[in-house]
Amino acid sequence: MVELVGATLILFAGTMIGWQQAARYAARPRQIRQLIHALQRLETEIGYGFTPLPEAIARSAAHVPEPAASILQAVNGRLSGSGELTFRESWEAALLDAWPHTAMRQPEQSALVRLGHNLGISDREDQMKHLKLAVQQLQFEEDAARHDSARYVKMWRSLGVLTAALIVILIL
Template identity: 70%
Template sequence: MVKLIGAALILFAGTMIGFMQASRFASRPRQIRQLGYALQRLETEIGYGYTPLPEAIGRCAAHLSEPAAALLRGVNQRLSEGNELTFKECWEQSVTAIWPGTAMKAAEQSALIRLGATLGISDREDQIKHLRLAMQQLKAEEDTARDDQARYEKMWKSLGVLIAALVVILIV
């Protein structure tokens, strides 16, 4: 009886590990798309609304879902604290603070950090160009993430179950 319960627990744990890994592959394209949408809203606020950057970031954060909203809220919070940080430093700190909680990889992080280094230091047209460049980079990464999702999501689901079954067979 104890062996049966142990085998069931091992199968459950292995299956859940596989499904958790698969969910990371599934959530990465969605999160990249959300970041692209956030940059698009920021572009609209800056380009058409003539909104100052801190105010534009606050407005965009109110209408977005996580993790993009957390990124913009973090930037806005750091800017409003008045602790003598530049916009670039606030942006980088916010990106590195939220990054462990996302399913995204280093390529997306470096694109965002490069964008943060250019926002707020030039005129409106130049900022829009940099936002569009970052959106193009994120779009390319989203396509790669979709390919990875199609390739690896089902594999991880199956692999979790199969490895757990192998462990149960070896134990019994």
């Protein structure tokens, strides 16, 4: 009886690990799409609304889903919290804090860090160009993430179950 319960727990744990990895692969394209939407909204606020950058970030954060909203809210909080940090420092610190809670990877983070280096230091048209460039880079990464998702989601689900089954067979 104890062996049966142990085997069931091992199968359950292996299956859940596989499904969790598959969920991360499936969440990545969705989160990149949400981030693209947030940047496009920010571009609209800056370019057509003539909104100052901190206010544009706050407005954009209010209208986008997580995790993009939490990144923008963290930037806005750091900007309004202390006048000691520059925009670039606030942007990078917010990215570093929020990034572990996302399914996104290093290429997306690099694109956003590069964007943070250029926002807030130039005129409106230049900021819009940098936002468009970041959106294009993220769209490329989204395509790659969709390809990875289609390729690896089924594999991770199956691998979790099969690895757990192998462990149960070896133990019994």
